[in-house]
Structures are given as C-alpha cells and as structure tokens.
C-alpha cells in the first residue's frame with residue numbers, strides 16, 4: 189500500500205513562502221481532505237508531489253520515491269490538477285489513448301474509464317466542445333486510467349452537476365475502501381464532510397491541522413442546543429441563572445452553548461416553561477474550519493514564528 193509523504197516541504201516564489209516547512213502523510217485506505225483558504229499552498233503542494241514544481245527545500249514522495257523516479261507514473265499516481273490540460277482539438281478518447289500508450293497502460297482501460305466517468309457517448313467529440321463538467325470528468329478519467337494506488341485531485345467537484353458530485357463522492361470512498369490513498373482539495377465544506385475521513389489543513393503555506401474529521405470538528409466547535417419556547421424572556425433568565433450562555437437567532441430560537449438537550453429540557457421543565465422545540469445542533473466542518481482559520485490568521489499576525497500545529 190502506497191502513501192504520499194511530504195517532508196519539510198518548502199516552496200518560495202520571490203519573497204513569498206507559498207509552502208512553508210510542511211510535513212504530513214496521506215495514508216492509504218482513507219480519503220484525506222486538503223483544506224485551506226485561497227493561496228494557502230494546496231495546489232503548489234500537489235504540483236510538487238507530481239514533479240510539476242520543484243521544491244525550494246524538503247521532499248514530496250510517493251511510496252518513498254520521487255514522482256520523477258517512477259516508471260509509468262500514471263500507474264502509480266492519478267492526479268487532476270488542471271481540467272483544462274487536455275488539448276482542445278483532440279478527441280476525448282484519443283487524449284486518453286495517448287496517455288495510456290505513453291504510460292504502457294492497456295488500451296482497454298480507455299473504454300473502462302470513459303464508462304466509469306460517464307463519457308462513453310461523447311468519447312469521439314473534441315475536448316474543445318466539452319462543457320466544464322465534461323472536461324472535469326475527462327480529467328478524472330485520465331487520473332483513473334492507470335488504476336493507481338494514489339489519487340490526488342484538486343477541486344474534483346468543480347463544474348460537476350449534483351448527480352456528478354454524488355458519483356465522485358462514491359468513487360473516492362470506494363477507492364479509499366480498496367486501500368488506495370486519496371487526497372482531495374476543496375472549498376466545499378459540506379461536501380468534504382461527506383467524503384473525507386481525515387483532514388490536512390493549511391494556512392499561509394503552513395500546517396494548521398492533520399487530524400481525523402471527527403476530532404477536528406470536536407476540537408474547534410462547541411455543542412449547541414437549539415430551543416424555542418413561548419416564554420423567551422423567562423427562559424433566558426433561568427438559563428443565565430443556571431450558568432449557561434445563550435444567544436438568540438433571528439427566528440427567536442435560543443442557541444445554548446456547550447449544553448446537552450437533556451439538561452436544557454430538565455431546566456425548562458423545572459421552571460414550568462413550555463418548550464416547542466429542543467434540538468441538538470451538530471457542529472459542522474464549516475464551523476470548525478472557519479474557527480480554526482480565523483484563529484490562525486489572528487495568531488499569525490501577532491506571533492508568526494509559533495503557529496500552533498495540531499498534529
């Protein structure tokens with residue numbers, strides 16, 4: 189089983205450190221979500237993994253080897269970094285045939301990946317006539333062509349329709365379940381929460397978190413209970429008296445921080461306050477991510493040398 193190993197990886201453009209002393213591993217058997225604000229260094233890291241950019245220092249390896257040392261690299265690493273990479277005048281099938289031939293991949297794989305990505309009926313069309321979503325599917329088909337142990341996709345859902353988004357989610361999970369290493373960058377938090385088991389989060393080129401999804405959400409959010417009552421004012425008074433912190437949303441519901449529904453239900457009952465709604469608000473990946481990146485941005489402006497690493 190193969191992993192991606194990034195070790196003290198640094199890329200400097202001029203005076204900017206696009207990637208800054210980054211160390212993490214993408215383990216086989218799970219989907220790793222690669223998150224970070226625009227310009228955090230995700231694409232640059234991925235480009236260095238597949239040898240499209242040269243590190244200023246440090247290493248990025250696949251199964252212990254540099255990408256350039258791999259024979260027939262598409263058979264080891266499938267990558268989608270730029271769905272516009274295929275020549276516009278070329279037919280989709282010919283594009284894949286060329287890639288298969290140059291990587292000594294059996295020609296039958298071309299038909300298989302066209303079918304897998306839903307492109308069979310447009311295989312003879314020129315790439316220049318493709319929609320954004322079709323180009324994205326072709327990029328994914330190219331990544332899958334060599335039946336690789338490692339899959340690395342930059343924003344795989346870009347341009348995909350709702351059916352396509354479910355399809356790629358299912359495919360990535362299946363690949364991981366087969367023991368492959370899967371790394372996907374994304375800005376779509378709800379989608380990442382459904383797809384990834386593990387997260388690597390960057391901020392300004394540095395590692396902010398390398399942690400299982402559940403642990404990440406737990407570490408950066410509080411549980412909240414949402415309550416609607418007919419006696420809002422009295423309920424709030426009793427909450428405060430019992431030591432709870434609560435804010436009211438614009439629908440009049442109270443959001444009680446760090447509370448359990450049973451405690452809040454019991455409190456309301458003790459004081460004879462009718463409860464119309466009582467719900468556990470599951471914290472989201474988006475909440476956790478925004479909290480972490482906001483904290484990190486604040487921290488970097490004050491103490492740039494000692495950015496917290498949650499590894």
Ligand SMILES: Nc1ncnc2c1ncn2[C@@H]1O[C@H](COP(=O)(O)OP(=O)(O)OP(=O)(O)O)[C@@H](O)[C@H]1O
Pocket residue numbers: 201204206224225226227228229230231232233
């Ligand atoms: N070829 C280049 N020359 C100069 N600077 C570059 C180059 N490529 C990337 N950068 C800079 O490196 C930093 C990291 O960019 P990168 O594209 O890796 O971020 P990203 O996390 O993938 O962002 P996004 O979420 O917007 O795709 C940015 O500040 C970017 O401007």
